Amino acid sequence: MTKRRMFLRMITASLLRRRSRMLIALLSIGIGATILAGLVTIYVDVPRQMGAQFRSYGANMLILPDGDSALTPDSLQTALAAIPADELVGAASYRYVRLDMTSRQQSFTAAGTDFEQITKTSPYFSVEGSYPSATREVLVGKEIADTIGVKTGSTMTLTWQPAQGAAEKSPEESRTPGAVLSGSAEGFGGGLVYVAAQLDSETRIASLTVDASTQTPEYGGLLAEDEAFLAQFTGKTLPLTLGEGIDAFSGATVTSAAVVDALNRAVSAGEQAQVKTVNFLVAGILTTGGEEEGYLFISLEDMAIMTGSDALDVAELSVSAGAEQLQAYADSISEQGGVQARLVKRVTRSEAAVLTKLQSLVFLVTAVVLLLTMICVSTTMMAVVSERRREIGLRKALGASDGSIRAEFLGEGLFLGALGGVLGAVLGFVFAQVVSVNVFGSSITFQPLLLPIAVIVSMAVSAVSCLMPIKRAVAIDPALVLKGE
C-alpha cells in the first residue's frame, strides 16, 4: 500500500466513521456552496433576466438615414435583419411632418408611426382612450390636447402642404398609367369625402373607392357602397363634371359633387393639388411626461396618403441585449450602408449602471455568505481539533511531523469542501431556479461550469477555514498521551 492510499484511507475513514461531527461541517460548506452557486447562477443570468425588464425603459437603438439615402420600410427591414428576432423586442418607425390645423391657425408636428410597435418600444406611453386602430385616427399629445381643447372622440381637420419650392407635378405627371390618385373634398355639412382612383394603362379610371363615412348615413353615406354609382367612373378620363356622364347619387347631390371634386383636385395642376386635407378622429390623448406630448401621432398609412411618400425619418428599436452586444449590432447595421444605427446612450448607460449595481449587490451577498461559511466551518473544525487532541498527540508521538498533521487536516478539509461543493452546485441550481422563477418569472439553464467553480471555491473556503484549526492541531504537545489522564 502506498503512502497516498493510506492517507486517503485515513481521511475518508475519519469522515465516514465520525459522521455526526463531519455532517455539520459538510452541511455548513454545502449550504454555503448552495448559496454561492445559486447567487453565481443568478449573477451570470441577471443581464439576461433584466434585459427583458429593461425594455420597459424604451428604445435603446436608433436607425437613421445615412447621408443622402432615405430611410424606407425596405431599407429598415434590411437593417433589422442584423438583429436576431428573439432579441428584437420592437421597432417603431417614425416620419415627422408639420400638419396645419387651419381652423385654429396652428400647425403641429405630426409623427406617422406604427402603433403596434410603439406599445413594444415605448411601453411607458400612457394613452387615455386608445391607440388609433383604423385609418384617419389620431393620437394627440396631452400638451396639444390641452392647448386646442380636443378630447377623445373629437375631430381634427389636418392639412399637409409640401414645403415651398417642392417639385410640383403637372396633370400629365399625375396621370401616369397605373397611378393611384387620392384626394378629398368637402361634402355635405362640411364633412370630407375621400376618394382613391386606380388608373389603367391609358390613364383612365380603372376602379374607384370612396370613403363617405362623414356624410349622412341614409343618403351620402350609402353612395360609397353603391356599385352602380361607382361604376359610372370606370373608363372615364379626369377631369370630370357632375351631370356630364356622371349622374349624382340619388338624394346626395352634394356628396356626389364632392366625389367628382376630390378626383379633379387629385389631378389638377400645381401646388394646390398637393395639399391634402383629412379629417381625423381623436382616438386617444397621449401622456408621457416628455416631449411626445407636443406631437400628433397618426398611422404610417395615413402619413403616406397625406404626403404621398413612405419615407421614414427614424426608427426606434428596443433590443434585449447588453451594451457591448448592442454596439456590435449597431456597428454591423451601419457597415451595411444606407442607414446608420446609434445607441440611445441615456438608456444603455442607465441599464449598465443598474446591472452593475445589482451584480455588486449579489457579489456582496456572496462574499458575506462565504465569510459566514468560513466562520462556521472554522468553528466546526476547531471543535474537531479539540475533540481529537489526544489522537493528534498520539500521531505526533508516533512520529508524525507537523507537515503530516497539516496535510491530514487539510486533506479532510478539502475532501469536505469538494463534497460540499458538489452538493452546493446541485442544490444551488435548484435555489437559483426557485429565485429566478419567483423574482424574474423565468427559468434558467444550468451552467456546466458551475460545478467545477462551486467545487473549487468550496475547497478553497474550507482550506482557508482549516488554517486556524490546523495551527492549533500542530501546536498540540505529543507528551499529553503519556500522562495517564
Added chain:
Amino acid sequence: MSLLELRNVSKIYGELKALDNVSIHVDQGEWVAIMGPSGSGKSTMMNIIGCMDKPTSGQVLLDGVDIARESSKRLTDIRRDKIGLIFQQFHMVSYLTAVENVMVSQYYHSMPDEKEALEALERVGLRERARHLPSQLSGGEQQRVCVARALINHPELILADEPTGNLDEANENIVLDLFAQLHREGTTLIVVTHDPEVADAAQRTIVLEHGKLLKEVVNEHFGE
C-alpha cells in the same frame, strides 16, 4: 554497550525540580523498569527519554546522540525511527481498525504494509480482530494492538508508560509475556510503572523519588 545514557539530567519547572541531577544508563537489549511514587519524576524522565521534552541541563545520549541538544523536529525524527511507545490509555485512533492503527505507525515511519501489519497482529494473537474498530475491542486487546504498533517499525527501544495500569491480571500477563518475547529477541525495553509485579518482570529496576535516583535494584530472579 549502553543504548541510553542520562548524565546529570535535571528538569526544572520554575521552583520545582522534577528531575534533579539524575544519571542512569540502559544497555542494548536490556529490560529496565522505572518505578517511583507519583511526583517522583517518572513522567518527566519518560518524556525526556521519549524525545518529547528536553532537560534543563545534562546530557541524554540515545544511541550515541545527545538528544538534549536536538531541535524538536529532529526529536520527532529520532522518536519515529528509534522508539516504540506504549501507553497506559492505549491511545488508538478511534475511527481506524486495529490493522489500520498499526499501519498508521508504518505510515509515519516509512511505508504502510498491510501484510506486515497483519503479521504483527498475529504475533500479539489478534489476527482475527484485525478489522475491528477500537470500540469493538477489549482493553487488553487494545493494548496488544498497541504493542503490535510499537514493534512494527523494529525500534531499538520500546518505551512503555504504565502498560498494564488499565488491564486485568490475565491481560497483564499476556502483555508481560509479549515483553519477555521481545526481550528475548533483543529489543531494549524501558517500562515505567508503579506496579511491583510489573517491575519484577524486568532485569533491573530504577527507583526514583523526589526527582532523584533513589536506588537501582537488579532482579536476581529474572527469567525464572
